[in-house]
Amino acid sequence: MFSSSPPSEKVPTPTAPPGSVDVENDDSQTQTPLPPPPGYGVTGIMRRWRHEDVLKRGSLAFRALVFLFSLLSFIIMATNSHGSGRNFDEYEEFRYVLAIAILSLLYTGLQSWRQIHEMSTGKQIISGRNLALIDFFGDQIIAYLLLSAASSAVPMTNRMREGADNIFTDALAASISMEFFAFFILGLSAMLSGYKLVKQTYI
Amino acid sequence: MFSSSPPSEKVPTPTAPPGSVDVENDDSQTQTPLPPPPGYGVTGIMRRWRHEDVLKRGSLAFRALVFLFSLLSFIIMATNSHGSGRNFDEYEEFRYVLAIAILSLLYTGLQSWRQIHEMSTGKQIISGRNLALIDFFGDQIIAYLLLSAASSAVPMTNRMREGADNIFTDALAASISMEFFAFFILGLSAMLSGYKLVKQTYI
Structure with missing residues (x-):
């Protein structure tokens, strides 16, 4: 099709x-x-083309936003070292946040690059069925990981902010928030990909 | 193609x-x-009935399993009080685990009750379109909450187990694991509900 x-x-x-x-x-x-x-059939097909085009652009916009938020989360967390006891890499939950931000960066970066490449050249790198599967499971799994990482870092940050509110805890909170935003948008993207997957398989 | x-x-x-x-x-x-x-039409319709029946039973089985795991998580966490410093309710992440276990219990309990009631009487309590929406978004949101709660409690449990491994930390680990299992199964159930939603809307 x-x-x-x-x-x-x-x-x-x-x-x-x-x-x-x-x-x-x-x-x-x-x-x-x-x-x-x-020709009713022609307008029907054209309407469907336009519909698919909107879906593609929406999917690209979602992933580009997730890329942006992951990049912010990564930069803020990676530069968050302010002496002993205030380094992000002394706590496993903050290392987890950083690791998942990098993973999300790689995934959404590659996907966005592929989508832009396909839009500009018109060639498909991966065929339809496999692509829909990779899209859906990739989005959904990375969304789960983003939520898991952000959630795991919240309690420790709360505990630190009860004691003292400084540049270290502020940067932690900012990085975690960016990761939550990335999760929300990638969750929407996963729903879009799931819709495309089901619609394509059982057309 | x-x-x-x-x-x-x-x-x-x-x-x-x-x-x-x-x-x-x-x-x-x-x-x-x-x-x-x-009669090709009749066999086609009957095959579809059987297909829908399998979907319904699968959905009920998933939710019953999630109910079971949430119940275990809830009981293990709620009874986990062993003196000062070893009570679950002194830590916000363990209270969060308990709260989400209760929420998941309520949701999957109500959904299972509704499904069993519909199967035995044949009457629909909620109409098709709304039901599919509630099914999908309910499953997906509760799955996200379960993952978030379980993830948030892991770092503190790890830190406690580095110091001492006692009945308190063992019960914490058990409760968190049950919540992770519940998340996995409810994630599958959400995929099933999403499939039913898309298939029903654009049949």
Whole structure:
């Protein structure tokens, strides 16, 4: 289903000017030449193309946001060393936060790179079914890990802030919050990927 | 691409013996001259009923298991008081574990009761669309909470077990493990509910 759209998309565009958006070019072509009925099937397919396009862009936007929040969490935690007893790497929960931030960075970075590459070149690196599986399970597992890491670091931070509120605890709180934001958005992305997976498999 | 492969797979197997798999039975039906057509629509509907039945039973089994593990986690944590410094309610993470275990107990208990009630009487308490939404979001949110609570309690337990390994820390570890099991199973249940939601909405 998925791979059959690019060839049929290419067919009607030999006379098209090198315009900006594909969908609009397609529209003007189907409107102008044919006085007979505009073809319900064609509009249905085009509406579906546009729907898939929105899904793709939404998925890319979600992952780019997660990349941003993971990067912030990583930077804030990695630079959080202020002398003995106030280094993040003396506590396993803060090392866990850092590790999961790096993992999330790698995952969302690779996925965003792949999506941008596919959008610009139009070539698919991974085929449809496997891609949907990787998308869904990748998003869901990284979301679980982000939540787990952020949750594990909260009690110790609370305990430290009861004693003294300084730059160390503030940076901890900031890093943990960024990781929670990343979790929320990646959870939404996982729902989107799951929707695409079920819809594709049982179309 | 994907939907075109099953038919081409069916073509080379018309002389196959009546095997155990459904697909092959289907094949032999279409191949034989079939004077009395056994009603393809009826078998299709019946297969779908059976499929839905399996989904329902699987969903009930998952939730009953989560109920069991939450109950264990709740009992082990609630009885875990062994004198000053060794009471679970002196630490916020262990109170969080207890609170989420109770929440999960309530949710899975109510859902299991509803499912058993519907199976025995055949009446639906909540209508289809709303039910699928409640199922999916309920499962997913409770799964996230279970993971969050279990994760938050792990670092403090580790730290205590470095000092001394006694009945208090053992009970903590047991309760946290039960909550992790509950999370795993409820995560699977959430995937099942999500599948049912997408399939039902866009059938």
